[in-house]
Amino acid sequence: MASKALVAESPAPLAQGSPEEPSRRRQWGLLATGAVGGVLVALYAVVTPFLVPALRKVCLPFVPATSAQIQNVLKMLQGRSGSLADIGSGDGRVVIAAAKMGFKAVGYELNPWLVWYSRYRAWRDGVHHNTKFYISDLWKVSFSHYTNVVIFGVPQMMPQLEKKLKEELESNARIIACRFPFPCWIPDHTTGEGIDTVWAYDLKSPRGSESKCLETTPAAES
The missing domain is CATH 1.20.5 (Single alpha-helices involved in coiled-coils or other helix-helix interfaces)
Known part of the structure; x- marks a missing residue:
């Protein structure tokens, strides 16, 4: 009888289709x-x-610079002074390398994760006092107060960027292009080979201001 009572007191399993299931x-x-x-x-x-x-219509994808590219950029900065801007600074390696040379270097990058990582790298390498990184669209930034500009661009953006920099930079500025040259300017200095090639353009140089692009003018009326 005791066993029956225990069995009776045990909760019965939920039947399939019960409200609780x-x-x-x-x-x-x-x-x-x-x-x-x-x-x-x-x-x-x-x-x-x-x-x-x-x-975006013209994108600037993140492709880390090679060691050879960094060294070639630093060669183009030898003997230079003043401030430096890296357009599309990525993980900050160009800015950090320039800061170690004594430049006040600033990086502009649209990707916030890369900007935060760049700030960490600058702090880790002890050059955070000479570097700044901004989350910014390069087309909305004026580079007029920089004397050195570095750009790892893509072919689609180079003509428009060439025009923008020519309008904004002072005559003593040097522009360093990596991977792809500007379409109209003739470089004053070139170093490296293949994807590591770097072109430098001095706006104060008459040769650097020459254009290979032919501009057409309307014919004079007779």
Whole structure:
């Protein structure tokens, strides 16, 4: 009799189709949906800064500079002084290398993750006092107060950037282009080979101001 009483007091298992079973399924479904949603939001936050530049009409993708490219840029900066701007500074390696040479160097980069990483690298290398990094679109920045400008560009942007820099920079400025030269300017100095080639343009030099682009003018009326 005692055993029967114990069995009678034990809770009966939930019958299939009972009201509590769908409730538990809904709870697990809500938890799974929340977890997936959280992962998607996190991925969006991480990936968006990398994708947004690529969706622009003229993008400047992040491709880390090689050691040879850095050395060639530093060669073009020998004997130079003043401030330096790196357009599309990426992970900050050009800015940091220039700061170690004594330049007050500034990097402009659209990707906030790369900017934060650049600031960390500058602090780690002990040159954070001579460097600054800004989250900024290069087309919305004036480079008029810089005497040295470095650019790792892409062919689609070089003509427009050439015009922008010519309008903004002073006559003593030097522009250093990496990977791709400017379409109209004739470089004053060139070093490196292949993808490590670097071109330097001095705006004060008459040869550096020459243009290989032919400008057409309307014919005079007879």
